[in-house]
Amino acid sequence: MVPPTGSAGPDPDGTTLPAAAVPGGRSASGAVPPVWVRRARLLDADALRRVHTRIAHEIVERNQGAEAVVLVGLYTRGVAVARRLADAIGAFEGVTVPVGALDVAFYRDDIALRPVQPLGPTEVPVDVTGRVVVLVDDVLFTGRTVRAALDALTELGRPRAVQLAVLIDRGHRELPIRADFVGKNLPTHEDDDVRVRLAETDGTDDGIELWSPAALGDPGADPGADPGPDPDEARP
Amino acid sequence: MKHLLSVGDLDRTGIEQLLELATSFREVTRREIPKVPALRGKVVVSLFYEDSTRTRISFETAAKRLSCDVMGFSVASSSVTKGESLRDTVQTIEAMGIDAVVMRHSAAGAPHRVAEWIDASVVNAGDGCHEHPTQALLDLLTLRHRIGPGLDGARIAIVGDILHSRVARSGAHAFAALGADVTLVAPPTMLPSTVAGWPVTVSHDLDAVLGDLDVVYLLRIQRERQRETRFPSLREYTARYGLTVERAARLRPEALIMHPGPMNRGVEIAAEVAEGPASLITEQVANGVAMRMAVLYELLGAGGGHG
Secondary structure (H helix, E strand, O other): OOOOOOOOOOOOOOOOOEEEEEEOEEEOOOOOOEEEEEEEEEEEEEOOOOOHHHHHHHHHHHHOOOOOOOEEEEOOOOHHHHHHHHHHHHHHEEEEEEEEEOOOOOOOOEEEOOOOOOOOOOOOOOOOOOEEEEEEEEEEOOOOHHHHHHHHHHHHOOOOOEEEEEEEEOOHHHHHOOOOEEEEOOOOOOEEEEEEHHHHHHHOOOEEEEEEEEEEEOOEOOOOOOOOOOHOOOOO | OOOOOOHOOOOOOOOOHHHHHHHHHHHHOOOOOOOOOOOOOOOOEEEEEEOOOHHHHHHHHHHHHHHOOEEEEEEHHHHHHHEEEEEHHHHHHOOOOOOOOEEEOOOOOHHHHHHHOOOEEEEEEEEOOOOOOHHHHHHHHHHHHHOOOOOOOOOOEOOOOOOOOOOHHHHHHHHHHHEEEEEEEEEHHOOOOOOOOOOEEOOHHHHHHHHHOOOOEOOOOOOOOOOOOOOOOHHHHHHHHHHHHHHHOOOOOEEEOOOOOOOEOOOOOOOHHOOOOOOOOHHHHHHHHHHHHHHHHHHHHHOOOOO
């Protein structure tokens, strides 16, 4: 990938470039994808550990214990986060909280708008009926994944209540959905990419970063090796 | 992917992706509510010009578990009996607004022609003695969950009336595509005049290859396709090519037995063998629904028509 140059210029047909552009002179919506730039490192491994610990305590406090709680992670990173929350609750509360994994691919509303592939097997080890299900994901954005998860969950039983825990709430909801437990509220631009990396799923150090497409005249940008946005989090 | 007409439409990667998808649907089919809303509003027509129980029911079940609307078509009660041509029939059905046609026909290549005539996706559910790609895929899915993800080096014999078998043609290519070592076992009268282009070896002697096999795949003796006698008698066929109890005892202990159904018990396979622990026949049927869900999802959902 070429780092952004910051130099402006007309594109080949003479129109003004949009905000997100690449040095090749093509718009971000054209065939050439934008160059992504890291804007900020939001949470490092220590901060993430504290976030997990705090959310784990909040879940237990809200539900007056953890006996009725089932943590259900949404693939892929939500499952890892759910396991970490369960470990934390086990450590300070001495209760083993069941952890499930939910694949929402077949419940999404953008099937046929983009290639939607399942990310893993749905496995919820206990009957959810009568329990409090805490859905767990890494980033809450449009709310469409959570909407699909609520439908998928309905077919597994009738929980007493469903709550939602996320590491990052980045706004831009398109549905009336909110999180009960939030690691960090993060104002973002719609085109930004919040990149969560966890040891279990990414084989790297834990960390959350904010990336965005390079704008013109971008002196403050912090160019880094650019893996591109995660296709599972891209919007159609 | 727009159509599934032939195993040859898929390379190894394509096959493996479909098997991976089918594995997700295996989990769905085992749920208390074995249904997902993935293809809500899509219309699938099953257009069967030949008799079928399992394939037709399997496809229709798969479509319903994906929340498709399914329209059945049976030749006996349709305008086909008034002499309507295949082209007119499929174009009439398409005009009603459909997304996919699942088609079985006695003429080899009929689904390929239909795919040229209409915009909807076409799935070949068996065309004459030519191909039956979803049978081959469900057989791969069954083996994948017993042997492992790849079939590299697995020794598979397909035994029986190769000449008339679309299962053999699709199966041989699919097994070989995943790395299996495929042998066709049949009397010369039941083999095509040439197997050039088939990734197989040929044997006329089941007893000679029996002891080396990982999988014995038995074909049905298709009495409805025998326009001329290919063998003196069924008893003689069984004596030389049937998987009798005695022959099954000479298989390696871990060898597996498959059959696409419907079985002629006592002809190509002994009833005791079909129901024994090495038999995957029931698993094949169960996997058929998950595999066909994957095919329909790939054609109508996952690829979104872009692939």
